[in-house]
Amino acid sequence: MKILVTGASGTVGKYAASELLKMNEPIVVAGTDTQKLLKIYGKDVERVKLDFTKEETFDAALQDVDRVFLMRPPHLGKAEDLFPFIQRMKDHGIKLVSFLSLMGVEKNPFPPHHKIEKHISELGLPFAYIRHGFFMQNLSGIHAEEIKNNNEILVPAGKSKTSFIDAADIGLAVATVLKDPEKFKNTAHTLTGPESLDYFEVAEILSQVTKKNISYADPGFLAYRRHYVNNRGFDKKYVNVTMALYLMTRLGTAEKVTDEFEKMTGKKPNNFRDFVERNIDCFM
Numbered sequence: 001m002k003i004l005v006t007g008a009s010g011t012v013g014k015y016a017a018s019e020l021l022k023m024n025e026p027i028v029v030a031g032t033d034t035q036k037l038l039k040i041y042g043k044d045v046e047r048v049k050l051d052f053t054k055e056e057t058f059d060a061a062l063q064d065v066d067r068v069f070l071m072r073p074p075h076l077g078k079a080e081d082l083f084p085f086i087q088r089m090k091d092h093g094i095k096l097v098s099f100l101s102l103m104g105v106e107k108n109p110f111p112p113h114h115k116i117e118k119h120i121s122e123l124g125l126p127f128a129y130i131r132h133g134f135f136m137q138n139l140s141g142i143h144a145e146e147i148k149n150n151n152e153i154l155v156p157a158g159k160s161k162t163s164f165i166d167a168a169d170i171g172l173a174v175a176t177v178l179k180d181p182e183k184f185k186n187t188a189h190t191l192t193g194p195e196s197l198d199y200f201e202v203a204e205i206l207s208q209v210t211k212k213n214i215s216y217a218d219p220g221f222l223a224y225r226r227h228y229v230n231n232r233g234f235d236k237k238y239v240n241v242t243m244a245l246y247l248m249t250r251l252g253t254a255e256k257v258t259d260e261f262e263k264m265t266g267k268k269p270n271n272f273r274d275f276v277e278r279n280i281d282c283f284m
């Protein structure tokens with residue numbers, strides 16, 4: 001039996017798949033674009049088309065599969081968008097679903113991840129919830145353009161702190177739980193990096209490593225929204241969801257540091273400075 005890796009071309013899916021391959025687990029990588037998967041993984045890794053909005057793709061994706069890494073594509077804003085696939089996993093007798101959730105979601109009903117977790121639990125589908133903090137990759141990915149072009153970080157997080165985690169570490173955690181479904185059945189894991197930083201400290205580390213003068217713009221919500229919708233052309237709904245997440249961040253929900261990652265994997269989580277050094281090209 002195999003492990004289905006959904007969102008396998010995405011930030012966490014890529015790391016989860018590569019860790020599972022290192023562990024010699026049989027995997028099948030999935031997404032709406034199998035050509036993209038072929039380019040990333042080559043022809044030796046099995047791939048399958050899966051679209052959460054197209055039920056006719058579900059059975060082929062779940063064939064000979066007993067464990068699943070499940071992620072919610074960011075543009076599927078409603079929890080209910082994933083419910084048909086979750087039901088089909090239940091019908092196929094999946095013995096562990098590792099769902100990529102969100103830190104603090106157990107106490108916060110607003111993000112879709114809350115409803116998705118609740119739905120999985122209520123169906124009696126064995127789960128391992130990965131409740132992680134913000135990715136370090138947000139800085140090297142979505143926010144890199146402002147850092148590279150204007151030497152500034154444009155995130156409306158105010159003076160709050162965030163315990164950033166490397167998506168590579170999340171991938172390792174996902175692979176660890178999927179490799180041992182009995183041990184991790186019906187568990188939830190709040191995973192963070194080793195330290196909590198505000199964005200002034202993030203700018204300081206970026207400046208030291210890149211030897212540029214990078215500052216934190218500390219924008220209000222409207223300036224942030226205007227920039228990402230008007231200048232960057234991002235979808236309004238997506239930007240609104242991120243604003244809600246940064247509002248929570250301002251209330252301190254992204255600050256906590258835990259040692260669960262090390263307990264689970266035996267590895268220390270990567271810190272932000274090392275991450276910037278390893279990914280310096282993204283900021284130059």
Ligand SMILES: NC(=O)c1ccc[n+]([C@@H]2O[C@H](COP(=O)([O-])OP(=O)(O)OC[C@H]3O[C@@H](n4cnc5c(N)ncnc54)[C@H](OP(=O)(O)O)[C@@H]3O)[C@@H](O)[C@H]2O)c1
Nearest residue numbers: 007008009010011012031032033050051052072073134135
């Ligand atoms: N960024 C953060 O700091 C952060 C923090 C907490 C939680 N999260 C959560 O992490 C999740 C995103 O994970 P990620 O960053 O790894 O994803 P990502 O890089 O945005 O990738 C999205 C993936 O979804 C696939 N996809 C798109 N539409 C699909 C569909 N209709 N059916 C099936 N697959 C589809 C894409 O592949 P194809 O294009 O091939 O279909 C792609 O692999 C979100 O739920 C987000 O809320 C993120």
